Amino acid sequence: MNTTGIAVIVYILWMVALLTVFLFVRVSALVKREVRTNNFRADGSDVSKFAERLARTHAxxxxxxxxxxxxxxxALATDQIHVTNGLALYVVAARILQGLVHMLSTNAHMVRLRFVLFIAQIVIITLWSIQFLKIFMSNTF
Structure with missing residues (x-):
C-alpha cells in the first residue's frame, strides 16, 4: 500500500475540511447579522474565539x-516511498490532532500537547530529510 500517497490526500482533505468549517462559521455569522460580508477579518477574530482558533489552525x-x-x-516523485511510507500517516495524524487540540482549547496543557505533536512532525520530517540527503548524495535510486 502506498501510504505516502494516502497521506498527501488526507492532508489536503484536512485543509479542505477546515475551510469548509470556516465557511459554515462565517455563513452562520452572516445569517445572524453578526458581521457584514465585506468586514470579515482574515484571522476570524471578528466572528468568535473558535473562528480565530480555526483560522489559525488552517494557517x-x-x-x-x-x-x-x-x-x-x-518521495512519490523520486519513487522513494520506502523512506516515508512507514511514518507518513503518523505525520498527518499529528498535524490533524494538533489542529483539533488547537481548536478545542488554548489552556496551558493543550498548548503543551500541541507543541509535542508539532515536535513529532518536525522530528519525522528531519529524519526523512536526512535519509533523502544520504540517498541523493550517493546517487543510488
Missing part, C-alpha cells in the same frame, strides 16, 4: 505544507 496547515507535503511529494 498552521499551509505554513507546514511545504515541509509535510514537500517531502511526501519528493
Amino acid at each position: 498552521n496547515c499551509y505554513e507546514s505544507a511545504p515541509m509535510v507535503l514537500g517531502i511526501l511529494l519528493l
